[in-house]
Amino acid sequence: MKPLEVINPSTVQEASQLAQSNGTPTNLIAGGTDLLDEIKEGVVRPDKLVNLVSLTEMQGINVKPSGLDIGAGTTLAELASHSDIIRDYAALAQAAESVATPQIRNVGTLGGNLCQRPRCWYYRSISFLCRKKGGTTCFAALGENKYHAILGGSDCVIVHPSDLAVALISLDASITLSSAASTRTMPVEKFFAGPDVNIMAENVLTPGEIVTSVSIPALPANSKSIYLKAKERQGMDFATSSVAVALTLAGDVVSSARVTIGGVAPIPWRATAAESVLVGKAVGNVDLKEVGEAAVHRAKALEHNGYKIRLTSGLASRAVETLLSQWR
């Protein structure tokens, strides 16, 4: 590791100012579980790290009648074990619990999870100067791409690695970003941006901008959510595919559905076609196979990841089936 300086700001405002770098390579560091990996690999070479861990403004889970406010510095372990989240926002608790290992969950934060960088092995290796790092080639497109995208990839076929993002989008969460100058709030879904927007980033953060919190509206009465994650091994693994579903029933009829799939596209992917298959159907009339097929509508495989289409489709059917069965 090359020399670097860790700076401990005392407010978000100060952190943002420090992070605006002015020419010095600077990164924000929260738990560091993702960033340190990149620094040790030499993929990121900052001179300065702005430490977010001690910012009390970004801590804590606030439960209100209208929903939840979660500080970006909240650890994944806190999310996974919070009784209100487990009860009312099951998909989020399940997604948090599915991340990595107990050790990583005790340190890794919500903000870091949403802002973590892709796991594409070409991106993570200094042997390859790929497009995401300013090069001209996507090595994955013609190389080993079994973990890559079946949707939404073009110049860069990464999949977004965050489990939480998938659940949060199905829970219709919004995210707040602060900089020294301003604060803005947007749906989590709008926070992520694919390679067509900016191939060097996965979201709309501008320099110096910090994710400070995430809010989830209280779900309408008679709603439930679920997160299912497929991985190659049960312990410590990223998703080869994941599905978050939130459903609301009016009587016996699905009145609202949000389906998001993960591990399959450069951003967490809203499966709107699957949602329209669900909405308006009586519970007994939901065609699970149709839901699954709709979830992978327009998916296109690379050389080694054709299985993801079948997998995602099956997982989406299973998620809806499992969720509906909870009403019985």
Place this chain on the structure above:
Amino acid sequence: MVGVRSHVTLNVNQAPLDIEIDHRWTLLHVLRDELGLTGAKRGCDRGECGACTVLLDGKPICSCQMLAMQVGDRQVTTIESLGDSSNLNPIQQAFLDKDGGQCGFCTPGFLLSTKALLDSNANPSEWDIRNGLAGNLCRCNAYGRIIESVKEAARLIAEG
């Protein structure tokens, strides 16, 4: 080449330690290479194996994947605080009796994860044990004996 350095106070095994550290050092580096606490092992240096597990305010973390500068005033507990070989604590005794280790490289990490687990759940189910220890790899795959050891440890502690 010379890194930025600062004086910090780290709380290691109940004792405050004043030490000058290079900002790029991980907690694992400080423990092993500066403080000589070599019980925490470096298996991957990437947060993927748990050999470097220590407790931070009682919770297991990978000391390799945290900068020492970020530790602050939190309490660090290492294997060296548990018990020495002539005076094993109940968790260590259980691992000895049930052969919860082969080469032993993963063992300090498993013991600390076990301590955190049993501190918060005195009577864990097998499912709890597997989940609680899921961040510790044992490449000898002594998992079967490790699970037995944790059950035995819970029993020994309950007996007092």
Place this chain on the structure above:
Amino acid sequence: MAYNVVGKSVPRYDLPEKLTGESKYAGDIKLPGMLHAKVLRSPHPHARILSIDASAAEALTGVHAVLTPFNTPTGRVAPDLAILDTTVRFVGDEVAAVAADSEDAAQEALASIKVEYEVLPFVTDPREAIKSYATAIHSGGNLIGGEPLILSRGNIEEGFAEADLVVEESFTTPAHAGAALEPRVAVASWDGDRLTVWKSSRGVHADKLSLASALQIGQENVHVIGPTMGAGYGNKDETRLAAIVSALAKSAGRPVRLELTREEEFVAGRKRHSTETTVKVGVKNDGTVTAIHTITLMDTGAYLSSGPGVVRRAGQGALYLYRCANVQYDGYLTYTNQPSGGSYRALGAPQGHFALESTMEKVAEALGMDSLEFRLKNHVGPEGQPGERITPADQIIDTQPVEGGVPFSSNGLQQCLELGSEAIDWQGRHERNANQSGSRLRGVGMGMFIYRGGPGTPTNAWMTLNADGTLQVTAGTMDVGEGNSTAIPQMVAEELGVAYEDVKVLFGDSDITPEAPITSGSTATFSTGQAALNATKELKSKILAAASESMGMPANNLEIANGVVKAKDGIASMTLAEVAAITGQIRTEASLTPGSTDFIVNSFGAHFAEVEVDTVTGNVDVLHYVAAHDSGNVINPQLATNQVEGGVSQMLGFALTEQMLTDPGSGVTLNGSFLEHKGATIQEFPNIDVIFADVYDPVGPFGMKALGEPPNIGVAPAIINAIYDAIGVRIHDLPATPDKILDALDRKEREGRA
């Protein structure tokens, strides 16, 4: 036989210190003035190094030595391996090394070394590599020996002519890494002309020879110490790393330490060789096997390492597991520009048995026979294989014979098949898994195996009665985590009539222990244990002789029990300390070449698995696993169980999830991490029943046979056959990852529809 110490689950010898963090592994060694090294590695899969300009690196403050192929001793670490070479043969091959004040400083210094390469054509596919026109990776061509290793008994053409049915199937297995949790570490320090090296090691004496050869110094000037070992699984028998630090330490004039990063471990450590195997089996309608022909193409990567031994062992199952007069094995071993293969627990046997036992399952199916019944009918029996003995009567029988006509010293394979099938309820499997519906389907599978049983190369051991009455067993072997430092003192204590705790162990230091081979081929406990036992017998008679004189009683009236010499019929007694007070220190030494001139000494086993395949996710969950082993008499049941369970769980990775991947375009290793090379975690660990057949081997010490490696062999066949039973698709290419299972299901459904 009733023993006091043997057969008891005494605690692992060195576990207490491991539980407290007090154990010193190579990485924990810190010497005054010690420098830290880093290695510059090749970015090219194949290139010639034309020049290296290290002046900028040398000029950096904190840098004390830079080693390049142009200033390195030119001796050989192995016949095809230099300390540093002017040709690099895989991405990650060693180019240069730096010793500096800190790892960070050494790492940054690497960036300022300028290397001029002439890039050469490269080949990473073994099928391409053996073609005559392929680029040669070493002089002499890529196919090792220029021709395949061909081993045969009888005549396969005749055998196939007799057959009513011939089945032929092909399989591949990937490279996967042993990936011991402890990375390779070496520390070197010179005292004048004398070198001391601490390293993670499988054999300090072999390391000493290799280092002396590489550094071109006398063996007497090399001292190798193997501290506590964070496991090897057959790996860590190389000395290149140690040679590099030794040369750096010489040039810097200070001790130097080098620890590989986890990624370097995956790239530059040694892997299980990838293979492609075709098995052709001829059978009669009644199930008699008439011929077996097996062809294996194995990739040793950039360097030979233990490749010849591995390709040999890949054929042994096909040559010897089934009773058959006509067998042939063709083993092709080739260099490629892939990271190097090496020894990994059970060498080629898992690859060979996977192909063999998958094919035999097909054969049984084609015959309409239950596959357990087929194996009970055809497994090799105690009498051995048909044919004539070729080995002269006074010579020790190879543990991997090809010839027939030689019986086994013991053979509990049938017991393993019977006990194991009972434990998994083989007979009830179809009934309990009938009419399955939904997306999770269960199935049961099995496989059996044969493995060399323990006798290795010549070895030595010493027994010492110290002047204070304490006892010590000394051997040059290493405990690589498998527990020989527990089993050997158990045997010694039993023989001598003392408590296990009374025998101290000194292993793993080339200066103060006698020559011993590396801990390999599951031979350490068997061979070194036998030597220790012989030395103990001699020590015992010396103790009794001394006691006899002092007590005035004939020696044959005396015995040792509970650490005290006493008269068999009286009350007179003497402690060992009292004997030692008279005799002073006594040391006895034993040397031997283990083995038998009359019998083949082999271990056996049969593994059974019940799995559940999730047809939505492609995940395979192992619900119940039964591992039945004939390893002779079991010296320490708890350690043995741990060893078997560990091997099974380790090889679930080989069967289901682990694989080293290199980028086809560049040869760069893509997944050199525990996250991406997906070994089993505690979440995957199945419910395992370990069964030991009731066998007491007449050749092995206290009736034991090899146990270290056999657990690794039966896993892939049992799992893959169980997957087939569950979902009707056969995986030919390991690992059986979800993508392969889902793709195979897709194909099956499409064919079903068509």
